[in-house]
Amino acid sequence: MFSWKYVADYFPDIISKFPVTLELVLVPFAASFLLGFVIAAARLKKIPVLEQFLTVYVSYVRCTPVITQMFVVYFGLPVFLEKFGIDANGWNPVIFVFAAYSINISAFLSETIRSSILAVPAGQLEAGYAVGMTGFQTMRDIVVPQALKISLPMLGNLFIGLFQATALAYMVNVIDMIGKARNIAVSRGHLLEGYICCAIVFAIISLALELLFGYVNKRLAFGQKDEYGRRQRTEAV
Protein backbone atom coordinates (compact mmCIF):
# COMPACT_ATOMS: atom_id res chain seq x y z
CA MET A 1 0.00 0.00 0.00
CA PHE A 2 1.13 3.56 -0.72
CA SER A 3 2.19 5.41 2.37
CA TRP A 4 3.57 8.92 2.91
CA LYS A 5 5.62 7.44 5.69
CA TYR A 6 7.72 5.54 3.16
CA VAL A 7 8.05 8.67 1.07
CA ALA A 8 9.60 10.37 4.08
CA ASP A 9 11.73 7.30 4.86
CA TYR A 10 13.18 7.00 1.37
CA PHE A 11 13.74 10.71 0.90
CA PRO A 12 17.25 10.86 2.45
CA ASP A 13 18.36 7.88 0.38
CA ILE A 14 17.06 9.39 -2.83
CA ILE A 15 18.35 12.90 -2.18
CA SER A 16 21.79 11.45 -1.44
CA LYS A 17 21.98 10.71 -5.19
CA PHE A 18 21.17 14.31 -6.13
CA PRO A 19 24.88 15.08 -6.73
CA VAL A 20 24.86 12.41 -9.46
CA THR A 21 21.91 14.10 -11.15
CA LEU A 22 23.60 17.47 -10.76
CA GLU A 23 26.74 16.14 -12.39
CA LEU A 24 24.66 14.68 -15.23
CA VAL A 25 23.36 18.20 -15.90
CA LEU A 26 26.38 20.39 -15.30
CA VAL A 27 29.07 18.42 -17.13
CA PRO A 28 27.13 17.99 -20.41
CA PHE A 29 25.81 21.56 -20.26
CA ALA A 30 29.26 23.07 -19.79
CA ALA A 31 30.71 20.87 -22.53
CA SER A 32 27.76 21.65 -24.82
CA PHE A 33 28.18 25.35 -24.26
CA LEU A 34 31.74 25.28 -25.57
CA LEU A 35 30.92 22.81 -28.32
CA GLY A 36 27.75 24.70 -29.24
CA PHE A 37 29.76 27.89 -29.72
CA VAL A 38 32.31 26.14 -31.90
CA ILE A 39 29.58 24.52 -34.01
CA ALA A 40 27.69 27.81 -34.33
CA ALA A 41 30.87 29.65 -35.30
CA ALA A 42 31.85 27.02 -37.87
CA ARG A 43 28.40 27.12 -39.44
CA LEU A 44 28.22 30.92 -39.41
CA LYS A 45 31.66 31.14 -40.99
CA LYS A 46 30.57 28.56 -43.54
CA ILE A 47 33.77 26.55 -43.30
CA PRO A 48 33.49 24.07 -46.20
CA VAL A 49 32.99 20.34 -45.45
CA LEU A 50 32.84 21.05 -41.71
CA GLU A 51 29.68 23.10 -42.25
CA GLN A 52 27.97 20.27 -44.16
CA PHE A 53 29.09 17.71 -41.61
CA LEU A 54 27.72 19.82 -38.76
CA THR A 55 24.43 20.38 -40.56
CA VAL A 56 23.99 16.60 -40.74
CA TYR A 57 25.07 16.24 -37.10
CA VAL A 58 22.55 18.82 -35.93
CA SER A 59 19.77 17.26 -38.03
CA TYR A 60 20.53 13.78 -36.68
CA VAL A 61 20.27 14.99 -33.12
CA ARG A 62 17.11 16.97 -33.75
CA CYS A 63 15.39 14.13 -35.58
CA THR A 64 16.06 11.22 -33.21
CA PRO A 65 14.86 10.63 -29.64
CA VAL A 66 17.43 11.32 -26.96
CA ILE A 67 17.04 7.80 -25.62
CA THR A 68 18.16 6.25 -28.88
CA GLN A 69 21.10 8.63 -28.92
CA MET A 70 22.01 7.45 -25.45
CA PHE A 71 21.90 3.78 -26.43
CA VAL A 72 23.82 4.42 -29.64
CA VAL A 73 26.58 6.02 -27.60
CA TYR A 74 26.40 3.46 -24.79
CA PHE A 75 26.67 0.44 -27.08
CA GLY A 76 28.35 2.08 -30.06
CA LEU A 77 31.16 4.06 -28.46
CA PRO A 78 32.98 0.98 -27.04
CA VAL A 79 32.83 -0.69 -30.47
CA PHE A 80 34.17 2.45 -32.08
CA LEU A 81 36.92 2.91 -29.49
CA GLU A 82 37.94 -0.74 -29.80
CA LYS A 83 39.10 0.03 -33.33
CA PHE A 84 41.67 2.37 -31.77
CA GLY A 85 42.68 -0.24 -29.21
CA ILE A 86 40.81 1.44 -26.37
CA ASP A 87 38.83 -0.83 -24.09
CA ALA A 88 35.79 1.06 -22.84
CA ASN A 89 33.90 -1.88 -21.43
CA GLY A 90 34.82 -1.26 -17.82
CA TRP A 91 34.10 2.44 -17.93
CA ASN A 92 31.71 4.10 -15.53
CA PRO A 93 28.39 4.37 -17.42
CA VAL A 94 28.19 8.03 -16.36
CA ILE A 95 30.82 8.78 -19.00
CA PHE A 96 28.53 7.54 -21.78
CA VAL A 97 25.67 9.64 -20.49
CA PHE A 98 27.96 12.68 -20.40
CA ALA A 99 28.90 12.00 -24.02
CA ALA A 100 25.35 11.33 -25.22
CA TYR A 101 23.86 14.40 -23.56
CA SER A 102 26.76 16.59 -24.68
CA ILE A 103 26.09 15.54 -28.27
CA ASN A 104 22.38 16.17 -27.84
CA ILE A 105 22.51 19.51 -26.05
CA SER A 106 25.39 20.91 -28.11
CA ALA A 107 23.32 20.49 -31.27
CA PHE A 108 20.35 22.34 -29.82
CA LEU A 109 22.57 24.95 -28.17
CA SER A 110 24.47 25.59 -31.38
CA GLU A 111 21.20 26.28 -33.19
CA THR A 112 20.10 28.64 -30.43
CA ILE A 113 23.42 30.45 -30.37
CA ARG A 114 23.56 30.65 -34.15
CA SER A 115 20.09 32.13 -34.54
CA SER A 116 20.67 34.54 -31.65
CA ILE A 117 23.89 35.82 -33.18
CA LEU A 118 22.07 36.31 -36.48
CA ALA A 119 19.36 38.20 -34.61
CA VAL A 120 21.80 40.87 -33.39
CA PRO A 121 21.53 43.77 -35.87
CA ALA A 122 24.43 44.05 -38.33
CA GLY A 123 24.87 47.67 -37.24
CA GLN A 124 26.30 46.46 -33.91
CA LEU A 125 29.19 44.69 -35.62
CA GLU A 126 29.71 47.65 -37.93
CA ALA A 127 29.79 50.03 -34.98
CA GLY A 128 32.53 47.90 -33.44
CA TYR A 129 34.56 48.05 -36.64
CA ALA A 130 33.97 51.79 -36.87
CA VAL A 131 35.34 52.25 -33.36
CA GLY A 132 38.47 50.40 -34.47
CA MET A 133 37.79 47.10 -32.75
CA THR A 134 38.68 43.83 -34.44
CA GLY A 135 36.00 41.37 -35.49
CA PHE A 136 36.90 39.12 -32.57
CA GLN A 137 36.74 41.95 -30.02
CA THR A 138 33.38 43.06 -31.37
CA MET A 139 31.98 39.55 -31.22
CA ARG A 140 33.28 39.06 -27.70
CA ASP A 141 32.20 42.40 -26.21
CA ILE A 142 29.18 43.43 -28.23
CA VAL A 143 27.54 40.73 -30.35
CA VAL A 144 27.84 37.64 -28.14
CA PRO A 145 26.57 39.35 -24.96
CA GLN A 146 23.53 40.56 -26.88
CA ALA A 147 23.07 37.14 -28.46
CA LEU A 148 23.21 35.49 -25.02
CA LYS A 149 20.53 37.85 -23.83
CA ILE A 150 18.38 36.93 -26.82
CA SER A 151 18.97 33.21 -26.29
CA LEU A 152 18.48 33.21 -22.54
CA PRO A 153 14.87 31.95 -22.54
CA MET A 154 15.93 29.10 -24.86
CA LEU A 155 19.00 28.34 -22.76
CA GLY A 156 16.75 28.13 -19.72
CA ASN A 157 14.42 25.69 -21.46
CA LEU A 158 17.32 23.54 -22.63
CA PHE A 159 18.84 23.49 -19.17
CA ILE A 160 15.59 22.47 -17.51
CA GLY A 161 14.95 19.96 -20.30
CA LEU A 162 18.38 18.43 -19.73
CA PHE A 163 17.75 18.26 -16.00
CA GLN A 164 14.60 16.27 -16.64
CA ALA A 165 16.24 14.14 -19.33
CA THR A 166 18.76 12.90 -16.77
CA ALA A 167 15.90 10.70 -15.54
CA LEU A 168 16.74 8.36 -18.43
CA ALA A 169 20.29 7.70 -17.28
CA TYR A 170 19.21 4.77 -15.09
CA MET A 171 18.56 2.85 -18.32
CA VAL A 172 22.29 2.51 -18.83
CA ASN A 173 22.85 1.58 -15.19
CA VAL A 174 23.69 4.98 -13.73
CA ILE A 175 22.54 5.16 -10.12
CA ASP A 176 21.12 8.67 -9.92
CA MET A 177 17.95 9.59 -8.02
CA ILE A 178 15.77 7.57 -10.39
CA GLY A 179 18.18 4.65 -10.30
CA LYS A 180 18.00 4.71 -6.52
CA ALA A 181 14.20 4.87 -6.55
CA ARG A 182 14.18 1.90 -8.87
CA ASN A 183 16.49 -0.08 -6.59
CA ILE A 184 14.28 0.70 -3.63
CA ALA A 185 11.21 -0.34 -5.59
CA VAL A 186 12.81 -3.65 -6.48
CA SER A 187 14.39 -4.48 -3.12
CA ARG A 188 11.63 -3.32 -0.78
CA GLY A 189 8.56 -3.74 -2.94
CA HIS A 190 7.25 -0.21 -2.58
CA LEU A 191 6.94 0.93 -6.17
CA LEU A 192 5.46 4.36 -5.92
CA GLU A 193 7.07 6.05 -2.94
CA GLY A 194 10.58 6.39 -4.32
CA TYR A 195 9.32 7.87 -7.57
CA ILE A 196 7.15 10.34 -5.65
CA CYS A 197 10.32 11.48 -3.88
CA CYS A 198 11.96 12.00 -7.27
CA ALA A 199 8.95 13.88 -8.60
CA ILE A 200 9.06 16.24 -5.63
CA VAL A 201 12.76 16.95 -6.08
CA PHE A 202 12.46 17.44 -9.86
CA ALA A 203 9.48 19.75 -9.49
CA ILE A 204 11.12 21.93 -6.85
CA ILE A 205 14.40 22.23 -8.70
CA SER A 206 12.72 22.92 -12.06
CA LEU A 207 10.61 25.67 -10.53
CA ALA A 208 13.64 27.19 -8.82
CA LEU A 209 15.55 27.13 -12.12
CA GLU A 210 12.70 28.83 -13.91
CA LEU A 211 12.64 31.59 -11.32
CA LEU A 212 16.40 31.94 -11.56
CA PHE A 213 16.40 32.23 -15.35
CA GLY A 214 13.53 34.71 -15.19
CA TYR A 215 15.51 36.82 -12.75
CA VAL A 216 18.72 36.75 -14.82
CA ASN A 217 16.69 37.59 -17.92
CA LYS A 218 15.41 40.72 -16.21
CA ARG A 219 18.81 41.72 -14.91
CA LEU A 220 20.21 41.50 -18.42
CA ALA A 221 17.59 43.81 -19.88
CA PHE A 222 20.10 46.51 -20.96
CA GLY A 223 17.57 49.16 -19.95
CA GLN A 224 14.74 47.74 -21.98
CA LYS A 225 11.24 47.89 -20.60
CA ASP A 226 9.88 44.90 -18.75
CA GLU A 227 6.59 43.25 -19.67
CA TYR A 228 4.64 45.82 -17.70
CA GLY A 229 6.13 48.68 -19.73
CA ARG A 230 8.16 49.96 -16.81
CA ARG A 231 11.75 50.92 -17.27
CA GLN A 232 14.12 48.59 -15.50
CA ARG A 233 16.39 49.83 -12.79
CA THR A 234 19.62 48.52 -14.18
CA GLU A 235 23.02 49.48 -12.96
CA ALA A 236 26.06 49.71 -15.14
CA VAL A 237 28.28 46.69 -14.75
Place this chain on the structure above:
Amino acid sequence: MIEIKNIYKSFDKLKVLTGASIKVEPHQVVVVLGPSGSGKTTMLRCINFLERADSGELTVGDMTVDFAKVKKKEIHEIRKKVGFVFQNYNLFANKTALQNVMHGLIVVKKMSKEEARKKAEDALAWVRLSDKVDYYPSQLSGGQQQRVGIARAIALEPEIILFDEPTSALDPELIEETLEVMKNVAKRGITMLVVTHELSFAQDIADKVIFMDGGVVIEEGTPDEIFNNPKEERTKQFLSRIIAAKSFDAGK
Protein backbone atom coordinates in the same frame (compact mmCIF):
# COMPACT_ATOMS: atom_id res chain seq x y z
CA MET B 1 43.61 64.64 -44.58
CA ILE B 2 41.63 62.16 -46.59
CA GLU B 3 41.49 61.58 -50.30
CA ILE B 4 39.56 59.16 -52.45
CA LYS B 5 40.62 58.75 -56.06
CA ASN B 6 38.51 57.12 -58.72
CA ILE B 7 36.45 54.86 -56.54
CA TYR B 8 34.36 52.13 -58.18
CA LYS B 9 31.85 49.91 -56.46
CA SER B 10 29.12 47.63 -57.80
CA PHE B 11 26.58 45.44 -56.06
CA ASP B 12 26.29 42.58 -58.54
CA LYS B 13 25.13 44.31 -61.74
CA LEU B 14 24.30 47.61 -60.06
CA LYS B 15 27.08 50.17 -60.54
CA VAL B 16 26.86 52.42 -57.48
CA LEU B 17 30.17 54.31 -57.52
CA THR B 18 31.66 55.01 -60.92
CA GLY B 19 34.87 56.93 -60.48
CA ALA B 20 34.13 59.45 -57.74
CA SER B 21 37.06 61.43 -56.29
CA ILE B 22 36.93 63.49 -53.11
CA LYS B 23 39.50 65.32 -51.04
CA VAL B 24 39.18 66.72 -47.53
CA GLU B 25 42.03 68.84 -46.16
CA PRO B 26 42.90 68.83 -42.45
CA HIS B 27 40.40 70.77 -40.31
CA GLN B 28 38.05 71.12 -43.24
CA VAL B 29 34.34 70.41 -43.14
CA VAL B 30 33.13 68.98 -46.41
CA VAL B 31 29.43 68.39 -47.02
CA VAL B 32 28.24 65.87 -49.60
CA LEU B 33 24.84 66.41 -51.17
CA GLY B 34 23.02 64.21 -53.64
CA PRO B 35 19.75 62.50 -54.36
CA SER B 36 18.80 59.29 -52.62
CA GLY B 37 20.54 56.31 -54.18
CA SER B 38 23.41 58.34 -55.61
CA GLY B 39 25.96 56.34 -53.61
CA LYS B 40 26.76 58.69 -50.71
CA THR B 41 26.34 56.10 -47.99
CA THR B 42 28.20 53.50 -50.00
CA MET B 43 31.13 55.89 -50.44
CA LEU B 44 31.39 56.63 -46.72
CA ARG B 45 31.12 52.91 -45.92
CA CYS B 46 33.90 52.14 -48.39
CA ILE B 47 36.20 54.63 -46.64
CA ASN B 48 35.73 52.65 -43.43
CA PHE B 49 35.72 49.28 -45.23
CA LEU B 50 32.25 48.43 -44.02
CA GLU B 51 31.85 47.87 -47.74
CA ARG B 52 34.66 46.78 -50.03
CA ALA B 53 35.17 49.06 -53.03
CA ASP B 54 36.18 47.29 -56.26
CA SER B 55 38.95 49.70 -57.19
CA GLY B 56 40.36 53.12 -56.49
CA GLU B 57 42.80 54.65 -54.08
CA LEU B 58 42.34 55.86 -50.54
CA THR B 59 44.64 58.12 -48.54
CA VAL B 60 44.05 58.71 -44.84
CA GLY B 61 46.75 60.80 -43.19
CA ASP B 62 50.08 59.24 -44.10
CA MET B 63 48.59 55.96 -45.35
CA THR B 64 47.68 55.25 -48.95
CA VAL B 65 46.03 52.01 -50.04
CA ASP B 66 44.64 50.55 -53.22
CA PHE B 67 41.07 49.39 -52.63
CA ALA B 68 41.62 46.32 -54.80
CA LYS B 69 44.70 45.12 -52.89
CA VAL B 70 44.27 46.38 -49.35
CA LYS B 71 45.38 44.04 -46.55
CA LYS B 72 43.44 43.18 -43.44
CA LYS B 73 46.01 44.91 -41.25
CA GLU B 74 45.76 48.11 -43.29
CA ILE B 75 41.99 48.06 -43.01
CA HIS B 76 42.31 47.86 -39.25
CA GLU B 77 44.81 50.74 -39.20
CA ILE B 78 42.58 52.94 -41.34
CA ARG B 79 39.53 52.22 -39.23
CA LYS B 80 41.46 53.44 -36.21
CA LYS B 81 42.09 56.75 -37.99
CA VAL B 82 38.49 57.22 -39.12
CA GLY B 83 35.45 57.89 -36.95
CA PHE B 84 31.95 57.11 -38.14
CA VAL B 85 28.59 58.52 -37.06
CA PHE B 86 25.73 56.41 -38.35
CA GLN B 87 22.35 57.46 -39.62
CA ASN B 88 20.68 55.13 -37.12
CA TYR B 89 23.26 55.76 -34.34
CA ASN B 90 24.29 52.11 -33.85
CA LEU B 91 25.16 52.56 -30.20
CA PHE B 92 26.22 49.34 -28.49
CA ALA B 93 22.87 48.17 -27.11
CA ASN B 94 24.43 46.26 -24.21
CA LYS B 95 26.41 49.23 -22.94
CA THR B 96 25.47 52.46 -21.18
CA ALA B 97 26.21 55.84 -22.73
CA LEU B 98 29.43 56.04 -20.73
CA GLN B 99 30.50 52.51 -21.64
CA ASN B 100 29.74 53.19 -25.29
CA VAL B 101 32.31 55.97 -25.24
CA MET B 102 34.77 54.23 -22.91
CA HIS B 103 34.90 50.87 -24.60
CA GLY B 104 36.92 51.83 -27.65
CA LEU B 105 39.29 53.86 -25.49
CA ILE B 106 40.06 50.79 -23.42
CA VAL B 107 40.07 48.11 -26.11
CA VAL B 108 41.46 50.05 -29.07
CA LYS B 109 43.47 52.86 -27.47
CA LYS B 110 44.60 50.65 -24.56
CA MET B 111 43.86 53.34 -21.99
CA SER B 112 43.50 52.47 -18.33
CA LYS B 113 39.94 52.26 -17.09
CA GLU B 114 40.21 55.45 -15.04
CA GLU B 115 41.74 57.40 -17.87
CA ALA B 116 39.07 56.16 -20.27
CA ARG B 117 36.29 56.98 -17.86
CA LYS B 118 37.59 60.52 -17.37
CA LYS B 119 37.86 61.04 -21.10
CA ALA B 120 34.42 59.55 -21.79
CA GLU B 121 32.83 61.71 -19.11
CA ASP B 122 34.41 64.78 -20.68
CA ALA B 123 33.16 63.81 -24.13
CA LEU B 124 29.64 63.25 -22.83
CA ALA B 125 29.71 66.54 -20.93
CA TRP B 126 30.77 68.18 -24.14
CA VAL B 127 27.66 66.90 -25.94
CA ARG B 128 25.62 67.96 -22.88
CA LEU B 129 24.75 64.48 -21.67
CA SER B 130 26.40 64.45 -18.25
CA ASP B 131 23.07 63.54 -16.66
CA LYS B 132 22.63 60.48 -18.91
CA VAL B 133 25.96 58.68 -18.54
CA ASP B 134 24.43 55.58 -16.95
CA TYR B 135 21.50 55.27 -19.35
CA TYR B 136 21.30 52.50 -21.90
CA PRO B 137 20.62 53.45 -25.54
CA SER B 138 17.06 52.13 -25.26
CA GLN B 139 16.45 54.72 -22.53
CA LEU B 140 17.62 57.68 -24.64
CA SER B 141 15.86 59.73 -27.30
CA GLY B 142 17.14 59.59 -30.87
CA GLY B 143 18.82 62.96 -30.50
CA GLN B 144 20.52 61.89 -27.29
CA GLN B 145 21.66 58.62 -28.87
CA GLN B 146 23.15 60.48 -31.79
CA ARG B 147 25.00 62.80 -29.42
CA VAL B 148 26.44 59.76 -27.66
CA GLY B 149 27.44 58.50 -31.11
CA ILE B 150 29.25 61.76 -31.75
CA ALA B 151 30.91 61.66 -28.32
CA ARG B 152 32.04 58.08 -29.01
CA ALA B 153 33.64 59.16 -32.28
CA ILE B 154 35.28 62.27 -30.87
CA ALA B 155 36.76 60.61 -27.79
CA LEU B 156 38.85 58.35 -30.02
CA GLU B 157 40.45 61.42 -31.64
CA PRO B 158 40.37 60.12 -35.21
CA GLU B 159 41.92 62.04 -38.09
CA ILE B 160 38.51 62.48 -39.63
CA ILE B 161 34.91 61.77 -38.70
CA LEU B 162 32.44 60.62 -41.34
CA PHE B 163 28.79 61.51 -40.75
CA ASP B 164 26.12 59.67 -42.73
CA GLU B 165 22.91 61.71 -42.61
CA PRO B 166 23.22 62.01 -38.82
CA THR B 167 19.93 63.87 -38.41
CA SER B 168 17.71 62.23 -41.00
CA ALA B 169 16.29 59.63 -38.61
CA LEU B 170 15.45 62.27 -36.00
CA ASP B 171 12.19 64.04 -35.19
CA PRO B 172 12.33 67.68 -36.33
CA GLU B 173 12.61 69.06 -32.81
CA LEU B 174 15.67 66.90 -32.13
CA ILE B 175 17.53 67.85 -35.32
CA GLU B 176 18.59 71.26 -34.04
CA GLU B 177 20.31 69.97 -30.88
CA THR B 178 22.28 67.48 -32.95
CA LEU B 179 23.30 70.05 -35.57
CA GLU B 180 24.37 72.34 -32.75
CA VAL B 181 26.71 69.64 -31.43
CA MET B 182 28.06 69.05 -34.94
CA LYS B 183 28.78 72.75 -35.30
CA ASN B 184 30.78 72.55 -32.09
CA VAL B 185 32.68 69.58 -33.47
CA ALA B 186 33.56 71.70 -36.51
CA LYS B 187 34.65 74.57 -34.26
CA ARG B 188 37.08 72.25 -32.52
CA GLY B 189 38.85 71.93 -35.83
CA ILE B 190 38.02 68.28 -36.32
CA THR B 191 38.10 67.19 -39.96
CA MET B 192 34.62 66.19 -41.07
CA LEU B 193 33.04 64.61 -44.12
CA VAL B 194 29.29 64.99 -43.76
CA VAL B 195 26.45 63.60 -45.86
CA THR B 196 23.37 65.67 -45.04
CA HIS B 197 20.38 67.37 -46.54
CA GLU B 198 20.54 70.15 -43.97
CA LEU B 199 21.41 73.02 -46.29
CA SER B 200 21.66 75.55 -43.47
CA PHE B 201 24.36 73.44 -41.83
CA ALA B 202 26.25 73.28 -45.12
CA GLN B 203 25.83 76.99 -45.69
CA ASP B 204 27.04 77.95 -42.19
CA ILE B 205 29.77 75.41 -41.56
CA ALA B 206 31.07 73.76 -44.73
CA ASP B 207 34.35 74.79 -46.31
CA LYS B 208 33.38 72.83 -49.37
CA VAL B 209 30.17 71.36 -50.76
CA ILE B 210 30.18 68.39 -53.10
CA PHE B 211 27.23 67.40 -55.22
CA MET B 212 27.11 63.71 -56.16
CA ASP B 213 24.80 61.93 -58.55
CA GLY B 214 24.94 58.54 -60.23
CA GLY B 215 28.09 57.50 -58.40
CA VAL B 216 30.27 60.44 -59.46
CA VAL B 217 30.96 63.97 -58.29
CA ILE B 218 28.99 66.34 -60.50
CA GLU B 219 30.14 69.60 -59.02
CA GLU B 220 32.02 71.00 -56.05
CA GLY B 221 32.73 74.42 -54.61
CA THR B 222 32.22 76.72 -51.67
CA PRO B 223 28.70 76.77 -50.20
CA ASP B 224 28.22 80.11 -51.86
CA GLU B 225 29.21 78.78 -55.28
CA ILE B 226 27.04 75.70 -55.03
CA PHE B 227 23.96 77.27 -53.50
CA ASN B 228 23.95 80.62 -55.27
CA ASN B 229 25.69 79.87 -58.56
CA PRO B 230 25.45 76.18 -59.36
CA LYS B 231 26.90 75.48 -62.80
CA GLU B 232 25.39 72.10 -63.53
CA GLU B 233 21.78 71.63 -64.44
CA ARG B 234 21.47 68.55 -62.18
CA THR B 235 22.72 70.51 -59.17
CA LYS B 236 20.17 73.23 -59.80
CA GLN B 237 17.33 70.75 -60.10
CA PHE B 238 18.37 68.92 -56.95
CA LEU B 239 18.63 72.11 -54.89
CA SER B 240 15.30 73.46 -56.03
CA ARG B 241 13.68 70.14 -55.16
CA ILE B 242 15.14 70.13 -51.64
CA ILE B 243 14.21 73.74 -51.04
CA ALA B 244 10.67 73.10 -52.25
CA ALA B 245 10.38 70.08 -49.96
CA LYS B 246 11.70 72.10 -47.00
CA SER B 247 9.28 74.96 -47.50
CA PHE B 248 6.48 72.43 -47.88
CA ASP B 249 7.52 70.93 -44.52
CA ALA B 250 7.74 74.37 -42.95
CA GLY B 251 4.30 75.31 -44.25
CA LYS B 252 2.63 72.26 -42.71
